[in-house]
Amino acid sequence: xxxxxxxxxxxxxxxxxxxxxxxxxxxxxxxxxxxxxxxxxxxxxxxxxxxxxxxxxxxxxxxxxxxxxxxxxxxxxxxxxxxxxxxxxxxxxxxxxxxxxxxxxxxxxxxxxxxxxxxxxxxxxxxxxxxxxxxxxxxxxxxxxxxxxxxxxxxxxxxxxxxxxxxxxxxxxxxxxxxxxxxxxxxxxxxxxxxxxxxxxxxxxxxxxxxxxxxxxxxxxxxxxxxxxxxxxxxxxxxxxxxxxxxxxxxxxxxxxxxxxxxxxxxxxxxxxxxxxxxxxxxxxxxxxxxxxxxxxxxxxxxxxxxxxxxxxxxxxxxxxxxxxxxxxxxxxxxxxxxxxxxxxxxxxxxxxxxxxxxxxxxxxxxxxxxxxxxxxxxxxxxxxxxxxxxxxxxxxxxxxxxxxxxxxxxxxxxxxxxxxxxxxxxxxxxxxxxxxxxxxxxxxxxxxxxxxxxxxxxxxxxxxxxxxxxxxxxxxxxxxxxxxxxxxxxxxxxxxxxxxxxxxxxxxxxxxxxxxxxxxxxxxxxxxxxxxxxxxxxxxxxxxxxxxxxxxxxxxxxxxxxxxxxxxxxxxxxx
RNA sequence: GGUCCUGUGGUGCAGUUUGGAGUGCACGCCGCCCUGUCAAGGCGGAGGUCGCGAGUUCAAAUCUCGUCAGGACCGCCA
Numbered sequence: 001x002x003x004x005x006x007x008x009x010x011x012x013x014x015x016x017x018x019x020x021x022x023x024x025x026x027x028x029x030x031x032x033x034x035x036x037x038x039x040x041x042x043x044x045x046x047x048x049x050x051x052x053x054x055x056x057x058x059x060x061x062x063x064x065x066x067x068x069x070x071x072x073x074x075x076x077x078x079x080x081x082x083x084x085x086x087x088x089x090x091x092x093x094x095x096x097x098x099x100x101x102x103x104x105x106x107x108x109x110x111x112x113x114x115x116x117x118x119x120x121x122x123x124x125x126x127x128x129x130x131x132x133x134x135x136x137x138x139x140x141x142x143x144x145x146x147x148x149x150x151x152x153x154x155x156x157x158x159x160x161x162x163x164x165x166x167x168x169x170x171x172x173x174x175x176x177x178x179x180x181x182x183x184x185x186x187x188x189x190x191x192x193x194x195x196x197x198x199x200x201x202x203x204x205x206x207x208x209x210x211x212x213x214x215x216x217x218x219x220x221x222x223x224x225x226x227x228x229x230x231x232x233x234x235x236x237x238x239x240x241x242x243x244x245x246x247x248x249x250x251x252x253x254x255x256x257x258x259x260x261x262x263x264x265x266x267x268x269x270x271x272x273x274x275x276x277x278x279x280x281x282x283x284x285x286x287x288x289x290x291x292x293x294x295x296x297x298x299x300x301x302x303x304x305x306x307x308x309x310x311x312x313x314x315x316x317x318x319x320x321x322x323x324x325x326x327x328x329x330x331x332x333x334x335x336x337x338x339x340x341x342x343x344x345x346x347x348x349x350x351x352x353x354x355x356x357x358x359x360x361x362x363x364x365x366x367x368x369x370x371x372x373x374x375x376x377x378x379x380x381x382x383x384x385x386x387x388x389x390x391x392x393x394x395x396x397x398x399x400x401x402x403x404x405x406x407x408x409x410x411x412x413x414x415x416x417x418x419x420x421x422x423x424x425x426x427x428x429x430x431x432x433x434x435x436x437x438x439x440x441x442x443x444x445x446x447x448x449x450x451x452x453x454x455x456x457x458x459x460x461x462x463x464x465x466x467x468x469x470x471x472x473x474x475x476x477x478x479x480x481x482x483x484x485x486x487x488x489x490x491x492x493x494x495x496x497x498x499x500x501x502x503x504x505x506x507x508x509x510x511x512x513x514x515x516x517x518x519x520x521x522x523x524x525x526x527x528x529x530x531x532x533x534x535x536x537x538x539x540x541x542x543x544x545x546x547x548x549x550x551x552x553x554x555x556x557x558x559x560x561x562x563x564x565x566x567x568x569x570x571x572x573x574x575x576x
Numbered sequence: 577g578g579u580c581c582u583g584u585g586g587u588g589c590a591g592u593u594u595g596g597a598g599u600g601c602a603c604g605c606c607g608c609c610c611u612g613u614c615a616a617g618g619c620g621g622a623g624g625u626c627g628c629g630a631g632u633u634c635a636a637a638u639c640u641c642g643u644c645a646g647g648a649c650c651g652c653c654a
Binding site: 002026028029030032035036047049051058071072074075077079080083100101102104106108109110111112113114115125164166167168169187212213214215217218220231239270333334343420429430431432433434436482533544546548551 | 579583586587589593602604605607610611612613614615616617644645646647648649650651652653654
């Protein structure tokens with residue numbers, strides 16, 4: 001049926017009779033005896049000269065047979081890859097007619113996303129989705145290749161698994177054979193990959209679909225793909241090497257450049273200097289510690305646990321009063337009391353409502369510590385340390401964040417704490433999952449009811465960040481059942497609870513578990529960022545909307561009563 | 577659960593602040609003309625419950641309330 005692809009024809013094909021198949025991209029008619037038909041397939045577009053009567057319309061599916069001719073001088077189209085040639089003496093065979101597409105096929109204007117998703121099969125023909133989905137495939141293949149190179153074996157893990165109460169909300173599947181009982185869809189293959197390590201598979205990987213029933217965002221869908229990996233007899237350093245290699249291969253496949261070595265930063269530095277555990281290191285504007293400067297100050301605003309500030313270069317003029325008010329409102333929404341600001345004027349004189357409460361030394365010290373120069377704007381937060389970091393971190397992004405497609409800044413964040421806080425029952429809240437190995441120097445703090453000292457425990461957990469997005473995370477796992485028991489105990493699980501939820505894992509660890517460590521990163525997020533897309537829906541063939549529905553298939557849909565009965569289910573009227 | 581933004585022929589927008597006849601622009605679509613165009617060109621035409629529902633008003637795309645859909649974000653996502 002087809003001898004060649006449209007986009008691959010060149011002047012070297014001159015004289016060949018070829019058959020190409022595809023969709024009518026555009027037609028330019030010059031009376032009954034001459035028409036130019038641009039025929040499009042997934043490789044590109046080629047101009048076909050049709051000089052007989054025909055009835056071709058946009059998006060008709062056709063096969064065109066003709067002879068390749070180098071275009072006459074002056075008729076070339078420099079904007080088209082095949083612009084040097086055309087098909088002559090064309091015979092047109094209409095394989096299928098088509099209605100006019102519901103939106104323009106060219107990418108020069110944005111189209112409402114609901115309409116694109118409703119007609120995704122048409123949208124997919126357009127350049128953007130063709131490019132994105134093909135690059136996504138390149139990412140996956142590069143990642144697979146990199147893992148295979150490093151001795152990893154692909155193993156599939158089940159989709160229908162037991163529900164675990166930890167972590168995100170599970171998607172649940174009713175059991176027909178055991179009415180009233182349910183499977184859960186995996187939030188990640190975490191437990192299975194650890195079992196593979198006990199099973200002597202040595203190095204496992206999988207591009208796994210994971211499902212979490214939590215609200216959707218630009219970087220979150222119900223279901224997403226991750227490169228999931230685990231290796232035996234290795235620690236953090238090796239895992240970071242494995243994953244860096246896979247990520248670099250993917251970056252090379254898409255961007256054509258192998259990234260420089262990926263820098264590392266401790267979790268505590270990320271929090272203190274960037275106010276977040278996923279810093280966007282493409283720009284500076286770091287959080288500067290000012291607490292010592294205001295020790296013993298008379299200014300009430302700064303009589304707090306922590307004072308930090310950021311410097312906006314040239315912000316004194318660029319950031320107007322209205323904008324400052326706007327930023328202040330944002331800070332309040334984020335939980336702050338307000339926003340302290342100072343403009344640095346001529347001779348480094350500070351201008352701002354709070355200067356009258358500050359001594360000359362404090363003002364001079366502020367300028368010095370902030371590294372400020374004339375024309376800068378200084379923004380300060382004071383209060384509880386967690387809040388100061390958080391608010392300033394958000395403010396920093398609000399003011400300085402570059403467009404998502406500008407540059408690539410990978411960053412490994414290491415030395416996460418084991419527990420992120422103590423809840424109202426006095427139990428610690430795990431920062432990562434409860435199979436994470438504590439830092440060897442900190443194991444002694446790991447006691448039930450340890451209170452605040454538990455927060456000092458570092459874990460051997462690490463994240464990979466790209467342009468301020470969390471790409472993925474991993475850890476060295478606990479392989480010693482005794483340590484695992486004390487972590488469960490510290491978390492406030494009773495022996496029975498631990499046995500009930502994870503007994504099979506603890507059992508497995510008794511039969512010779514090797515030391516092991518692993519990682520997982522999101523394929524959707526990586527692909528989106530590599531392609532400069534700010535939304536993972538753009539790299540997913542059939543994504544859901546923010547409210548979790550699919551405009552194409554209308555999922556989710558009700559199921560009929562007979563089906564419900566078979567599953568032993570009954571629906572309740574919607575809650576008030 | 578919450579905050580904010582958007583909804584106007586098939587598509588993208590303007591019109592809404594300050595109420596006065598479905599008004600306009602670009603693309604697309606349909607018909608006719610056109611033998612070298614390539615985002616072809618020329619002439620003509622069709623196409624609308626201004627998301628939906630209530631309210632205010634002599635009068636609502638425009639103001640108010642509610643609701644639905646989409647999006648960004650907060651919460652949530654071990």
